[in-house]
Amino acid sequence: MAVYQAATSEIGGLFPLISAAGTPAIGARIGYDTLSGGAFYAHPIEWVLRGLATNPNMVVFGEPGRGKSSTVVAFLLRMMLFGVKTLISGDVKGEYTPLLRGLGITPITLGSGSPARLNALDLGPLRTRWAGWPLARQREELAGVLGRWVTLLVALAEAQGYRATVTDEAVLSAVLRRLVGVDDGYTHLLPVTIPHVQRQLADPDDALVAATRFADRRQFLDTLRPITDALGNLITGPLAGLFDQETTIALDWDAPAQSMDLSRLRPRGDQAVAVALTCLGSWSSMVTDLQDDGEIRLVVRDEVWRQMRLGLRAVHAVDSDLRLSRADRKIQVLVMHKPSDPLSVGAAGSQEVAIAKDLLALCSTRILFGQSTRVADDLAEDLALSEREQDSITGWAMDRTGRALWKIENTTGHRVQIVLSPTERRLFDTNAALRARKPR
Ligand SMILES: Nc1ncnc2c1ncn2[C@@H]1O[C@H](COP(=O)(O)OP(=O)(O)OP(=O)(O)O)[C@@H](O)[C@H]1O
Ligand SMILES: [Mg+2]
Structure with missing residues (x-):
């Protein structure tokens, strides 16, 4: 038990029996609910089965560096204990590669010097x-x-x-x-x-x-x-040969995780990366859909905002990847910066905005990291956040990395601090490059 001491001049009252209406203790243990201090668990498929959510998809919003990708990593590693397998559908910065190597898996690398080809129109299974x-x-x-x-x-x-x-x-x-x-x-x-x-x-x-x-x-x-x-x-164009030939890679469906590292494509420009993400997204959702081996699969689309910037049709492509998915045992995770990523493709009230809003509806679980006030205003409107929830995003969540409001559909959001293990931190240190350059 933790022991707290404070003077009555500082504390007006104490009520020790706070309990948050938590999530069921099943699935990945993510961290703790800062309201109750209790452990917070996530298992989107169980949430659907128990009527908490209507679909198992998740969307993560947050400013750069707030801990979005780290949370995805913690989630996928901890779901692995339950036999859930992950496909990282496009790792733009090559961040997941050390993690995969740590698991003894060689990621698939697309780009200069790699013989890997992926037919965008692959028939797959x-x-x-x-x-x-x-x-x-x-x-x-x-x-x-x-x-x-x-x-x-x-x-x-x-x-x-x-x-x-x-x-x-x-x-x-x-x-x-x-x-x-x-x-x-x-x-x-x-x-x-x-x-x-x-x-x-x-x-x-x-x-x-x-x-x-x-x-x-x-x-x-x-x-x-x-x-x-x-x-x-x-x-x-700049992606010549990569997505327009027969597929040469084979996904190992038994591996606990697979990743497509796109870091070598970055010199070819943002547009090329976005096009690559679009091809990969469509391919991944098709092949995982047809892989009915009964396993739960997690398809991670980190940095999906890059794809959405391509325009309405690209947003539409993400939408149909989610919507057309008929596999019950699949969790798709989209990582974005702000709601205006999909919405920026059109003017208010336009068809574009309607599609982007639909897209949010296809992801029952929303994980909201720290945001500036302006962006939080948009989020509050799009996701019907209460004033308190909005304050959590602009205030509380900004104070520490890994803090996020986990909101499952319209239930009250949980303020969760994600706790990373030392191994997770070592394997997924996206600031490593910055640190290495620090003068001794
Ligand atoms: N819960 C946490 N506790 C401690 N450190 C954390 C936590 N979450 C993330 N970090 C650290 O913060 C840094 C940034 O995290 P991460 O790369 O996950 O952010 P991001 O939101 O995905 O950023 P970007 O938008 O740039 O992709 C990493 O070095 C990571 O180790
Ligand atoms: Mg990231």
Whole structure:
């Protein structure tokens, strides 16, 4: 028991029996609830099962350096004890690499000098499962994948400043269907890459022109020129070769964690990193969806705000990755700085803002780290925070690293101090680079 001493001139009254309506003691022990002093546990899937939340997804908000990524690390390590496996879908700064190495796992590195390739239009486990499925399941799964691919391709086009039309989307969908071979009644699916799609658009055959109801080839080419060129630029741009060839990496589904280190892509610019995150996000959510080995999987999308800055379609892509997910045993974690990351893509009241708000609704658990007053005002509005909760974010949470308000849907937020073990601190020290340069 802790012993406290204070004079009555300082303390007006003491009530020792404070209890916070805590979360059930199941899952990752994160730290302590500073109101009651009791341990705080997190297990989003249990929260859904017990009616505390409607979905197991989590979103983390906070200023840089407040401890967002460290919290994700603590969460994933502690969930590992329950057999939960993690996929870090894009580690922009290479921060998770020492952690993975500490676990005896070699992360997948994308970028200069690495032979790893990831086809953005990978069929993943769909290809091997296909033949064993009844027709209805085949149709359903294919519709899901095609929807995801079209969303991805239009997001990649928008990243280059072109806003795809409904016609573009319809043609992309038709082209993708042909390329995978289902229209021909194939019993197996054929691999597709972005260059395949681009070639079909740049050099359509008569059947495609007719199927997409263009008067002639000329009209097809003229109408689809912008989207064709946008896809062409992806093949020749700064990410050339990385996401437009057959996948060469194999995820080890039995490993407790896997990570895709993107730190070598940083010299190629913010835009390239954001495009890479978009491709990875779409791929990860598809492959984890289809991995029905009964394991709970955590998909971490740290720095997802970089992707959202690409525009409305990129926000839409994240939204559909969450929405289309039909795997019950998957927890997606999005890490952002502020709510305006997704909202900055449009003016107030616009369709963009509506989508961004929907996105927040797809994440029942909100972990709110310290924020400036202005940002906290936005958060308070978007997440319907009480005045007290808002004060916690601008005051209490700013006083120490690792303090956050954990808010599960509309229940009152818990003020939680995350406690890191010395090992966790050593393996995930994002300030290591700064420290190393300190003069002796
Ligand atoms: N609970 C904690 N206790 C002590 N130190 C912590 C805690 N949480 C984080 N830190 C330290 O604070 C530093 C920054 O943490 P972290 O990288 O997790 O922040 P972040 O919010 O993800 O930042 P960014 O937005 O820049 O990615 C790290 O060096 C980490 O070791
Ligand atoms: Mg971070």
